[in-house]
Amino acid sequence: MTRPRRDPRAERASIQVAGEARPRFDRTARRTGSGRPRRDPRAERAGQRVAAEARPRYDLSQTVRFDAAVITEAQPKAAAAASPKILVLDDPAFLVAVVPDAPGGRLSSHDRQVLGAARALAGREGGVAILTLGACEGVGPAGADRWLPLDAVEGYDPATQAARVAAALTALAPRHILFPESLDGGDLARRVAVRMGEPLFTNAEVVAANGLVRPAKGRRVEQRIAPGLLSTVAPDAVAEYGGPPREARPLPVEAEAPTQGSKRIVSAARVPADPATVPLALAEFVASAGNGITDLDTFRQVVAALRATPGASRVLCDAGLMPRHTQVGASGTVLAATCYFALGISGAPQHLQGVAGCEHVVAVNTDLHAAMIERAGLAIVQDAQAVMPALLKLLVQEAQGTGDETA
Amino acid sequence: MTIVVLLSAGRHPVSGAPVLPRMEAQAIRIAASLGEAVGLHAGPDAEAVREALGLGLTRIEHIALPEGLDPVPALSARLAALAPDLVLAGRRSQGGAESGVVPYALAEALDLLLIPDVVAVSGGADTLTLDQSLGRGALRRVSVRGPVLATVHPDAAAPHAYAFGKARRGAVELVGAAATGVDVPQAIVEERPYRRRPKLVKGAPTGGSAAERLKAATGEGGSAAKGRLLVEPDPEEAAREILAHLRQIGVLAGPTKSNS
Numbered sequence A: 001m002t003r004p005r006r007d008p009r010a011e012r013a014s015i016q017v018a019g020e021a022r023p024r025f026d027r028t029a030r031r032t033g034s035g036r037p038r039r040d041p042r043a044e045r046a047g048q049r050v051a052a053e054a055r056p057r058y059d060l061s062q063t064v065r066f067d068a069a070v071i072t073e074a075q076p077k078a079a080a081a082a083s084p085k086i087l088v089l090d091d092p093a094f095l096v097a098v099v100p101d102a103p104g105g106r107l108s109s110h111d112r113q114v115l116g117a118a119r120a121l122a123g124r125e126g127g128v129a130i131l132t133l134g135a136c137e138g139v140g141p142a143g144a145d146r147w148l149p150l151d152a153v154e155g156y157d158p159a160t161q162a163a164r165v166a167a168a169l170t171a172l173a174p175r176h177i178l179f180p181e182s183l184d185g186g187d188l189a190r191r192v193a194v195r196m197g198e199p200l201f202t203n204a205e206v207v208a209a210n211g212l213v214r215p216a217k218g219r220r221v222e223q224r225i226a227p228g229l230l231s232t233v234a235p236d237a238v239a240e241y242g243g244p245p246r247e248a249r250p251l252p253v254e255a256e257a258p259t260q261g262s263k264r265i266v267s268a269a270r271v272p273a274d275p276a277t278v279p280l281a282l283a284e285f286v287a288s289a290g291n292g293i294t295d296l297d298t299f300r301q302v303v304a305a306l307r308a309t310p311g312a313s314r315v316l317c318d319a320g321l322m323p324r325h326t327q328v329g330a331s332g333t334v335l336a337a338t339c340y341f342a343l344g345i346s347g348a349p350q351h352l353q354g355v356a357g358c359e360h361v362v363a364v365n366t367d368l369h370a371a372m373i374e375r376a377g378l379a380i381v382q383d384a385q386a387v388m389p390a391l392l393k394l395l396v397q398e399a400q401g402t403g404d405e406t407a
Numbered sequence B: 001m002t003i004v005v006l007l008s009a010g011r012h013p014v015s016g017a018p019v020l021p022r023m024e025a026q027a028i029r030i031a032a033s034l035g036e037a038v039g040l041h042a043g044p045d046a047e048a049v050r051e052a053l054g055l056g057l058t059r060i061e062h063i064a065l066p067e068g069l070d071p072v073p074a075l076s077a078r079l080a081a082l083a084p085d086l087v088l089a090g091r092r093s094q095g096g097a098e099s100g101v102v103p104y105a106l107a108e109a110l111d112l113l114l115i116p117d118v119v120a121v122s123g124g125a126d127t128l129t130l131d132q133s134l135g136r137g138a139l140r141r142v143s144v145r146g147p148v149l150a151t152v153h154p155d156a157a158a159p160h161a162y163a164f165g166k167a168r169r170g171a172v173e174l175v176g177a178a179a180t181g182v183d184v185p186q187a188i189v190e191e192r193p194y195r196r197r198p199k200l201v202k203g204a205p206t207g208g209s210a211a212e213r214l215k216a217a218t219g220e221g222g223s224a225a226k227g228r229l230l231v232e233p234d235p236e237e238a239a240r241e242i243l244a245h246l247r248q249i250g251v252l253a254g255p256t257k258s259n260s
């Protein structure tokens, strides 16, 4: 690069203020032509910043002239966040149907992932239709454009339910149908598949418009296929829908004649898991004792009163105070519990590994600096030996109190 | 009571060696507790299922079927002839496509009642009681009448130990070859070596930074980040807080009525 040679005399002449007897020069005027103005890297960087995003992002393709004033866009972000606009898709080119489990009328995280997968298949033109059995809440924010609420089948009658779903799906005629690969969802998907006489692509781990991928042959190979009519989606494989809420416009359901279920199922009753005997790895709520607990009788009473599954740290299992199968941690059981209640446990790394998957942790420990206290959502620095009887007393009081009210 | 256990030629998930799938071994244990059972296998070679004889079956019927054909027509024809009261199968095959559709196709073809994910079966020929797994140790107890096809869940009791003497005494009978030519139109499937994909991090914000994802993965971003710390509270106060917190999470039921 060559630079033109500077001519100091001409420069001086150019900034001379005209019309004065005495030569005066205006040195504040920006020099043009020769010489380079000073860069302002901060202003340049700020000019490249993409507006309307909380996380700083920079558009490096945008080169700002360093001597020009940086234009910062006004941020319309706050207004957008205040009222999330509901996306309305009036005339979808095709539909992708989702049949969620929706246990208890609420979408599970697996259901949301399936809706995310359906959104990926639908792309810009397609719409996502959700087909729920019974009431269900929050389908619009999870990414559904259309909503087909069917009546739930009373009792346990999976065949009738599958017939109803298959009939509704045939009437809806979507391009793809997705189910969650869960106990109930997988069962329903297979029943619907044999009813409709269509092949089913099970347990898809990748869902995209250009292909579905599933593991096969003991996870030694993976099979890829162009998206067909029926597929099930593996848990924790596809991200949930993260965009603005969608309309979930209810679709009219033509009232089909209630198909009479076969009388072959005489009765069906739910037997809840017995927390005292359920394997630790399956338990929902685990209460554990550590080296800080000396009164194990009270601990066992507390566990029974809370309807929790008993656990222990390795110290207690090694000492023979608790059975070995109750040990939580790297060399014991890795938990999948929703809540973990730790009494007198320091929270050694080997122990915390077993708790890593627990969503909620409650800890009671005398040591403010214990790792367990740091991990816990509710941490109580207190003698566990005193808290346990208090818990028992309170539980008994509550039981009696409500008993008296009803009596 | 006639009981049939459907047997498949599985592959060991690690070594790839021929093996009887564990869920079918569990099915044999369930069947053996109810009475005499017969195994049924459709495939090119019965050697793959010989192991089942050592696990509690005394007789296996084998339908010779060329490799790669759909076994459902052959199996349903034989099942229709046997007219069993209970058919047991694994919930998924092992080493093949692992789609678990065969029991459903059989139930549809024979108009059988299908109960999936069973962990235990009891009762007699007219009414059977099946315990169905609902996950996390919860069960659904279903009483059924008439012939039923049940698939077995891995939470069922562990299979019996293999007994060599029984395996030698048992018999595999060839019950005829299936009509060939029932070739199912296969969808075009492209196969390649399995590639592990990154597991989804639960609770991580979409489009969040790496630091946010790390926080979500280590659990610091969850309830722990906004955790409450009570230093030296009154034990009664601590107990109240704990119960309120457990109820808010939903793992503890509300105050129960003890004497009502």
Ligand SMILES: Cc1cc2nc3c(=O)[nH]c(=O)nc-3n(C[C@H](O)[C@H](O)[C@H](O)COP(=O)(O)OP(=O)(O)OC[C@H]3O[C@@H](n4cnc5c(N)ncnc54)[C@H](O)[C@@H]3O)c2cc1C
Residues within 6 Å of the ligand: A289, A290, A291, A292, A293, A312, A313, A314, A315, A316, A327, A328, A329, A330, A331, A332, A333, A343, A344, A345, A346, A347, A348, A349, A350, A351, A364, A365, A366, A367, A370, A382, A383, A384, A385
């Ligand atoms: C290879 C290897 C594998 C291991 N695997 C495991 C495993 O799988 N599972 C496991 O648990 N451990 C395992 N350990 C052991 C682990 O390292 C710890 O030693 C163990 O977890 C500590 O148990 P703890 O918290 O009960 O006991 P401590 O570390 O002694 O902690 C006791 C805690 O109780 C508190 N405390 C004392 N008195 C009271 C009171 N009155 N009220 C309230 N709190 C009180 C103390 O402040 C302290 O924090 C393993 C170790 C090794 C080397």
